[in-house]
Amino acid sequence: MEEEDVCKRKLLGSRLLPRSCTAGHSAGRRACLDAFDRRLPVLGDVSALRLVQKSFLFELATAGAVMIGFPLTPFRQIFAICLLSLFVGTALADPPIEAVNTEHGLAIKGYDPVSYFTTGKPTLGLAQFSTTYKGATYRFVSAENRDRFIAAPEKFVPQYGGYCAYAISLNKIADIEPDKWAIVDNKLYLNNGFIAQTLWSFDKPGNIVKGDRNWPLVPKLGNP
Numbered sequence: 001m002e003e004e005d006v007c008k009r010k011l012l013g014s015r016l017l018p019r020s021c022t023a024g025h026s027a028g029r030r031a032c033l034d035a036f037d038r039r040l041p042v043l044g045d046v047s048a049l050r051l052v053q054k055s056f057l058f059e060l061a062t063a064g065a066v067m068i069g070f071p072l073t074p075f076r077q078i079f080a081i082c083l084l085s086l087f088v089g090t091a092l093a094d095p096p097i098e099a100v101n102t103e104h105g106l107a108i109k110g111y112d113p114v115s116y117f118t119t120g121k122p123t124l125g126l127a128q129f130s131t132t133y134k135g136a137t138y139r140f141v142s143a144e145n146r147d148r149f150i151a152a153p154e155k156f157v158p159q160y161g162g163y164c165a166y167a168i169s170l171n172k173i174a175d176i177e178p179d180k181w182a183i184v185d186n187k188l189y190l191n192n193g194f195i196a197q198t199l200w201s202f203d204k205p206g207n208i209v210k211g212d213r214n215w216p217l218v219p220k221l222g223n224p
Contacts, residue, residue: 096219097173100136101162107136108190111178113156114145116188122178133157156188160215164192166200169207171214184208 103109115123125139129146132138133153140146149156158176160168167174176190180197183189184204191197200207 096221097163098135099161099220099222100134101175102136105137107133107138107162108158108176109178110139112140112145113138113158113188114149115141116181116183117156117186118145122181136162155186158188158190160189160211161220162190164196165189165211166191166196166207168214168218169200169210171210173218 100107107113110125112123112125115121115125123141125141125145127139129140129143130137131140131146131150133149138149138157140149158181159165162176164172164174164176174192174196177193178190180191180193181188182191182197182201182204189200189208191200
């Protein structure tokens with residue numbers, strides 16, 4: 001039991017490919033995979049391990065257009081989407097996921113959800129200003145932001161449990177980067193990276209409709 005607990009704690013480490021491998025560096029696929037292997041912690045929780053793998057593959061696929069130097073013409077949008085389908089096509093065949101995307105128990109990787117609405121930018125919260133909602137801990141930059149969240153949490157939490165909005169629109173699962181975000185109709189949406197954010201933004205209304213349809217169908221831990 002103690003070994004399982006250690007594995008679970010270690011599992012909650014970094015989930016994403018190092019940024020250098022998704023920013024157009026030319027070290028090649030082998031270097032990216034080696035870097036990914038170095039980032040993997042000792043893994044003991046199957047559902048979180050699969051999120052690590054899916055987020056890596058999703059980011060690798062969406063980064064493909066950048067890594068080969070293509071601008072996002074309509075044809076190349078289709079190309080990028082095809083890459084996504086090849087790499088993460090089995091996401092929903094896996095066991096249920098956590099209803100809220102967390103890292104070390106923190107939602108939005110410790111960023112303040114209220115700040116997106118008040119200051120218009122992602123801002124790291126502080127441990128002394130925190131609260132728990134639906135099993136996840138949210139941090140805030142001030143007691144005022146924390147109290148605003150407590151009064152109306154659903155107004156501030158990101159959509160789709162804090163998973164990537166573009167992935168959800170494709171019926172997939174991927175992690176997020178807190179600085180890839182948008183507020184549409186007073187709702188917060190987060191995305192996996194620059195390319196996912198860009199592709200999602202090409203048709204925000206349509207992708208939101210698809211995401212709203214797909215998210216309730218995603219199997220979640222704790223659901224009957």
